[in-house]
Amino acid sequence: MDAQRGAQNANGRSEDPALYYRVHVFCCVNERPADHPRGCCLAKGSQELRDYMKARAKEHKLRQVRINASGCLDRCELGPTMVIYPEGVWYGYRTKEDVDEILETHVVKGGRVERLMLQPSDKGAPAK
Numbered sequence: 001m002d003a004q005r006g007a008q009n010a011n012g013r014s015e016d017p018a019l020y021y022r023v024h025v026f027c028c029v030n031e032r033p034a035d036h037p038r039g040c041c042l043a044k045g046s047q048e049l050r051d052y053m054k055a056r057a058k059e060h061k062l063r064q065v066r067i068n069a070s071g072c073l074d075r076c077e078l079g080p081t082m083v084i085y086p087e088g089v090w091y092g093y094r095t096k097e098d099v100d101e102i103l104e105t106h107v108v109k110g111g112r113v114e115r116l117m118l119q120p121s122d123k124g125a126p127a128k
């Protein structure tokens with residue numbers, strides 16, 4: 001580990017460690033009361049879809065890939081939402097077919113599912 005320390009980038013700080021996961025997916029499974037004005041991903045089926053994605057990733061025997069459940073990602077109106085790192089690409093998805101397409105196109109092949117991608121300008125929570 002010490003051999004990895006000491007290198008500095010152009011900003012004068014130490015280089016970041018290597019990625020622990022090649023792909024790290026966070027799927028919001030937050031729940032709110034039914035009358036909450038922003039709604040929530042759980043009410044739109046996010047838990048089942050996240051569990052499905054995790055199971056499918058396991059079937060693919062993907063290495064260095066983690067499919068995590070997360071709390072609210074603050075884009076509730078666009079949910080269910082997920083964000084994939086290290087790229088920071090967001091998706092809004094609805095079905096198992098959407099999950100399959102994201103998994104096979106983005107996670108496995110490194111592509112993008114344009115029709116499901118969320119842009120920073122997409123309406124949701126106010127920008128911070």
Ligand code: FES
Nearest residue numbers: 028041072073076
């Ligand atoms: S409840 Fe899922 S983004 Fe807020």
